Amino acid sequence: MTQKDVAERAGVSTSIVSYVINNGPRSVSPQTRRRVLRAVEELGYRPNKHAQMLTSGKWQSDAGVREFGIVVGGAPSIFARPFYGEILAGIYAEANQLRMRVRFIQFLEELADPLLFNELIHPEEVSGLLLFAVDRGYIQGSGAHIVSRILSRLDNVVCVERKWDELPAVIFDRAEAAHKAVTHLLNLGHRRIGFLGALDDRLTGYRHALFDHGIDFDERLVCTPSGGNTSAEGYVHISTLLQQPDPPTAVFACSDEVAIGIMGRLREEGLQVPDDMAMVGIDDIPYAAFLAPRLTTVQVPKAQLGAHGVRMLHDRAARPGEPSISVVLPTTLIVRDSCGSGGHSTLVTPGELSAMPQSTV
Structure with a gap:
């Protein structure tokens, strides 16, 4: 495939193709540029300079x-x-x-550029690819089209932290993690427990925990802003729950960052954690153990998510054709101070969690 092929498909000269590919030295009208890029995408053209590097075998073993x-x-x-x-x-x-190296890190939407896509997403360029935080439930339209094109080019693709259809993946169970967090609050006697965070499987786990304890789901206690489980969201949206006629006595925050934002806002409102509102998060980021009060949270094995993804890429390249599998890493409830149970940090197993006595709050 040459620039001449692209020029013929786009109906322009090879010089124009060169100007588009190299971003100069002459400018090209937006309409002509779109025609050239469309031809590049349709033909799967890759500049020769990359092909020359690839024939050396530099990036494969x-x-x-x-x-x-x-x-x-x-x-x-x-x-x-x-x-x-x-x-x-x-x-x-x-x-x-x-003894592996990261060839590139690109954000999904950047690969809408067909020149960049064809340069990087090629079996001679990389022998595997991690889809990191790319979720089928959230990414639609052009993003989904880009993923489809990736899968048409590369066989060895592994998802990390989120899933995409039936691709092999390394994840944690968000619903189970939420269930652990909410069950702990229920076992401490709370019956009006708020939910604050993104709308995903964590809400399923929250609802299942309530159901398991015979408590009706109350949508007025659920706040699902459309962002990404940040501290800012916790800070802003906890007011929605506080303004309820019968506000919650505890809150499940969908991430530790959300919990940090909530705690900051409660402090400004003159409310104390856990006396006025108990709290449990998810993630166990480093800050969680140093907050005042220290944050009770469900620990996610974050570094292991990344490590398992790389190991899976490595093993799939060494043994191509083996069935795809996914790995769900376990989470652990870490009890600190924000839930009101007191004491030093404690790791709680699922069996211990279900056996905890209930008290009245």
Whole structure:
């Protein structure tokens, strides 16, 4: 495939194709640029400079993956958040252990550029790809189209932290984690428990925990802002629950960041955690153990999510054709001070959780 083929498909000269690919030296009208990029996408054209590097075998090895790519859902600000930063750290640590290297990190929407897509998403460029925080339930339209194109190019694709259809994945069970958190609050005697965070499987776990204890679901105690479980959302939206005629005595926060925001707002309102409102989060980010009060939370094995994803890529490259499997890593309730049970940090097993006596709050 050459620039001449692209030029013929787009109905332009090879010089125009070169200007588009190299972003100069001459400008090209937006309409012509779109025609050229459409031809690039349809033909799967890749500049020769990359093909020359690839023929050297620099990025592959018979022993398995040596360089792999990471495609990330969301925006670049995702890596400013400790939860995702720890997963990324796990990816790099395991890659170093396996003598692998990250070839690139790109955000999903960036790959709408067909030149960039064809440059990076190719079996001669990488031997595997991690889809990181790319969720089938949230990504539609152009994003879903990009994922479909990735899967048409690469066989070795593994999801980390979220699932995409039947692709192999390394995840944790959000519903189960929420169930643990809410069950703990129920076992402490709370009956009006708020839910604050994104609308996903965590709400399912919340509802199941209430059902298991014979408590009716009350939608007035549920607040599901459309953002990404951030501290700002907790700070702003806890007021929705506080303004209820009969506000909750406890809140399940869908992330520790949400819990941090809630605690800040409650402090400004003159309310104390856990005396006026108990709280449990999810994630166990590093800050959780140093808050005042220390945050009770469900620990997610964040670094292990990334590490298992890399290991799965490595093993699938070494043994192509084996059936796809997914791994669900366990979570652990860590009891600290924000729930009102007091005492030092404690790891609680599922059996101990179900056996906890109920008290009145």
